[in-house]
Amino acid sequence: MEAIRTILCPVDFSPATERQLAFAADLCRLFGAKLVLHHNLAVAPPGAGVGWMWSGEHGGAPSEAGDEERLRRLMATLPEGIEVEAKITHGLPSTSVVTVGELVGADLVVITTHGKSPEEHTSVTEQVLDRARCGVLALHEAREGEAPERLVAAGEPPRPVVVPTDFSKESMAAVECAFELARRLPLEPHLLHVVSPGGVAAKATSEEPSSALAEESRRRLAELVPADLDGRVFVHVGVGDPGHEIAAAAERLVAAFVVMGEHTRAGWRRWLTRDTSRAVLHEVRCPVWYVPGTAA
Known part of the structure; x- marks a missing residue:
């Protein structure tokens, strides 16, 4: 597992922001990482204009000044000892997130997905997964009346983490990531491999019985x-079906999160396909941590 030194947390000031920021802060304390808060102001033509959060004497446009103040308030809620800075951008949301991530050298993006996108469109989270060069931790909005979760709540027993693998190099990066997290946190990795109903998976032949496989x-x-x-x-x-089996395991085990290897940017191998990644993203209620294969 590669070191996590910088965590990017794009926020939209929705009710999900509190949980997202709590997860990011927990990870920063765990890894001693720097936190970069990011807010994108408006949709613009392709490309992203990126500006560092300016000093107090900078006038700025009213909307920018208002959002700058909201970012400052968020920063003030963070635990002491976390190094934090903020960025404000103008542009397409996914382009802005990816651009800021590359500029700050982010090792992980902590983002909230706001639900399944229409078939003909992709969500901002899906677009970030397609294009980001670093790991992505995708959270879901809490249901009405549901208390926001933390990465690991203080004093609780070890929590399960579902780690699907097809034994490829890409998925092994996720396995190593899960093991490293288990060394640092009270977590129990649950390794999962999915075979096809006919007993044929990966390199297996049709003659091999399902039980033997x-x-x-x-x-x-x-x-x-x-x-x-x-x-x-x-x-x-x-x-x-891999996506269904992964989601079912996460629900059955009441998983803290799922750790999956190689997101869609570089293409998935074997049963870890783009459709599988989206199915898991939208079917599970727990966070999903996507680990690039190069992180092994």
Whole structure:
């Protein structure tokens, strides 16, 4: 797992912002990372005009001044000891997020998805996943009456984390990320491999029975568990559609989040397809952490 030194947190001042900021702050304290708050003002032609948050004597436009003050108030709520700065942009939301991420050298983007997009359109979160070069932690809006979650609440027992893998290099980056998080936090990684209903998955042939393939998959999953996490990592083999099986496992285990390898920017391999990533993003209620394959 690559070091996380800078975390980008794009905010829109919606009710989801509080939970998003809490997650980002927890991660900053965990990794000793710098936090960059980002707000995009308006939709403009393609491209993003990026400006550092200016000093107090800067006049600025009324709308910019108002949002600058809202960013300052957010910054004031952060725990002491977190290095933080802010950016305001004008442009297409996804372009602005990706551009700011590259400018500040972000290692992780913490973003909130506001629901499933129409079939003919992609959401801002999906566009960021397509184009970002760093990891992306996608949160969901809390349901009405639902208390905002934290990354890990103080004093609670270890929480499950679902980690799907097809044993490719890309998905192994997510496995290593989950293991590193488990070393730092009270988390229990649950490794998951999904085989097709016919018993054919990845390199398997149609002659291989499903039971034999499942046992082979469990063996390979067990071999991934490092000695220092023995007894804290669990292995599962699912049968069916990968996206559905991942979402079902997350619901069944009441997962803290899902950690998935290689987001859509570079293309997915085997059953970790673009459709799978979107299905997981929109079917699960817990956060989804997408880890680039190059992070291994």
